[in-house]
Amino acid sequence: MNQPLLSIQGLSVDYVTNQDVFRAVDKVDLDIADNEIVGLAGESGCGKSTLAYSVLNLHRPPAFITQGQIRYRDTSVLDLPTASLDRFRWNEVGMVFQSAMNSLNPVVRIDRQFLDVLHAHTDLTREAALARAEDMMRLVDIPVSRLRDYPHQCSGGMRQRIVMAICLALEPRLIIMDEPTTALDVVVQREILQQIHELKQRLGFSVLFITHDLALMLQFCDRIGIMRQGRILEMGSRDDILHRPQNAYTCQLLDAIPGRHLFGRTWQWNQTEEAAL
Amino acid sequence: MTTLLQVDNLQQTFLLQQGLRKVPFEALRGVSFSLQAGRALALVGESGCGKSTTARVITRMHEPTAGRVLLHGQDVTELKSRRALKAYRKSLQMVFQDPFGSLNPTRSVRHHLTRPLRLHQPALKRRQLQQQLEALLELVELGDPGMLDKYPHQMSGGQRQRVNLARALAVEPEVLIADEPTSMLDVSIRMDMLNLFRKLKAERQLGLLYITHDIATAQYVAEDTAVMYAGQIVEYGPTASVIDHPSHDYTRLLLSSVPDPTRSFAELAAEESDFRERADRIRQQSRAAGSDYEKVAEGHYCLRQAVTQQKEALC
Structure with a gap:
């Protein structure tokens, strides 16, 4: 196998409190290859977000990475000095946070938020950066005129796509998505994930996708890890997890997927929709 | 089948401030349905379609622009006196979406459950109170009476939602409105919660209005489903029929x-x-x-x- 894009080896993260030490991530190994979508599924508190934060070395006390290493190509992420770490974040690895639609600054117009990111991480002139922002908006199918709007003037799904667009503007090789669609309803969720999938095919990047919704993960990811109490219990292709789960906990999560009777159904749409056009 | 609650051609128009003008926004455009004892209706739709507004009108948090809400045939939008409102709220209770935000973080479970019991049964003796508290925990499958002295932050989301449910059931309502009760819970707990709703609906002959954006969960709880979009019910009927022949x-x-x-x-x-x-x-x-x-x-x-x-x- 080729060298993976990202390789996590024996990673442990501890939360240190006055009373004791809580191990949130416990000796986890994880590889992500170029152009691969890897998923981490598990209940809240299982350590999946903590693991994601480690990749960008975002932890602040009381969280400490106590063991293991993270290699991104030939760099050891945990050994990067602050200046290089700033370049590494967003340029190489982007992150879409949980409830990303609330991570836009509410009092700043959207074009300004693009410019902030592009100025901090590139040498583009103002004009070039604006052109970049317009390209990105087209990429996620939002009218360019929306750049002059404030976040609250856009719907939740649109804001989510704008956050994606800002993240993609720097062409990262890896994007970490932490519950990117949890706050959205199912139709919008499907629209956004299908769009990410298309963008990935066009631009080529890897994704670390984190959610507690196993059904969604099975649709979206190439490989899936099932996490519980800080450990990865099982790691396999989507086919393996879906048809040949090895772990009892995986089976339990699979059984909890609602809407089984809907799977594999195809849909007939009313004729009027074509006629109306 | 007894009809408990009937919603008749409900309309709700909000005035939105846009610059200097006020622009009307029609949140509900003629919503009608009814709830029967021991049966559940799932009100399904995306965020902003008006399903929560419907709940807010029924619970009298909003005055409707037009239309009626009838409990046992009596129009509740006309209730004005404190006493009548209190009686109405005893018959109709609600469980909210956010299990974290709907419990007071500085109060124990005992406090949350004692209040509704005391409010609606002032003559309750201390021993009876303890019995009722324990019975409530039993009902929502929180078993251990030690739970009574726990605080919200010591409990998981699922446990907190069970406390919310117990609080709503404490006054023995006839109608229960559950607004996205499982959407903030982990997928693995969601099923247990839905099963609990189904069990309680049958045992207590509750008329349940289950509000959700997830049509896949409707069939676990609800006999009937109504799909809502942009303030109107676009399709309704027996859940199986709606799902199999949309x-x-x-x-x-x-x-x-x-x-x-x-x-x-x-x-x-x-x-x-x-x-x-x-x-x-x-x-x-x-x-x-x-x-x-x-x-x-x-x-x-x-x-x-x-x-x-x-x-x-x-x-």
Whole structure:
């Protein structure tokens, strides 16, 4: 196998409190290859977000990475000095946070938020950066005129796509998505994930996708890890997890997927929709 | 079958401030349905479709612009006196979406459950109170009486939602409104919670209004389903009939968006590359005002929307 894009080896993260030490991530190994979508599924508190934060070395006390290493190509992420770490974040690895639609600054117009990111991480002139922002908006199918709007003037799904667009503007090789669609309803969720999938095919990047919704993960990811109490219990292709789960906990999560009777159904749409056009 | 609650042609218009002008926004455009004892109705739709506004009108947090809400045939939108309102709230209770925000973080479970018991049964003796508290915990499957002295931060989301449910059931309501009660819970706990709702509905002969955006969960709880979009019910009927033979395009859109682990996005993107265009088109069309309902099957109806209006909406 080729060298993976990202390789996590024996990673442990501890939360240190006055009373004791809580191990949130416990000796986890994880590889992500170029152009691969890897998923981490598990209940809240299982350590999946903590693991994601480690990749960008975002932890602040009381969280400490106590063991293991993270290699991104030939760099050891945990050994990067602050200046290089700033370049590494967003340029190489982007992150879409949980409830990303609330991570836009509410009092700043959207074009300004693009410019902030592009100025901090590139040498583009103002004009070039604006052109970049317009390209990105087209990429996620939002009218360019929306750049002059404030976040609250856009719907939740649109804001989510704008956050994606800002993240993609720097062409990262890896994007970490932490519950990117949890706050959205199912139709919008499907629209956004299908769009990410298309963008990935066009631009080529890897994704670390984190959610507690196993059904969604099975649709979206190439490989899936099932996490519980800080450990990865099982790691396999989507086919393996879906048809040949090895772990009892995986089976339990699979059984909890609602809407089984809907799977594999195809849909007939009313004729009027074509006629109306 | 006894009809407990009937909602009749409910309309709600909000005035939104836009610059210096006030612009009317029609949140509800003629919503009607009824709730029967021991049965559940799932009100399904995306955020902003008016399903929570419906709940807020029924619970009298909003005054409706037009329409009636009848409990045992009596119009509750006209209730004014404190006493009548208190009696109404004893018959109708609500469980909210956010299990974290709806409990006071500085108060124990005992406090949360004692208050409704005391409010509605002032003569309760201390020993009876303890018995009732324990019975309530038993009812929502929180077993251990030690739970009574726990604080919200010491409990998981699922446990907190059970406390919310116990609080609502403490006054023995006839109608229970649950607004997205499981959407903030982990998927693995969601099923247990839905099963609990189903059990309580049968045991207590509750009329349950289950509000959700997830049509896939409706069938675990509700005998009937109503699909809502842009302030109107676009399709309603027995849950099995609505899910197996959806006849409104918006219902089909909702059903087709339920995550299906057996089909990857690679397949879907190839088969339905126009998904987003279609979704936009269906949403546009479904916004048109409808006049009457067309019968699809026994008890199953679909809103008829004017085609001309659809064309206008598309232009």
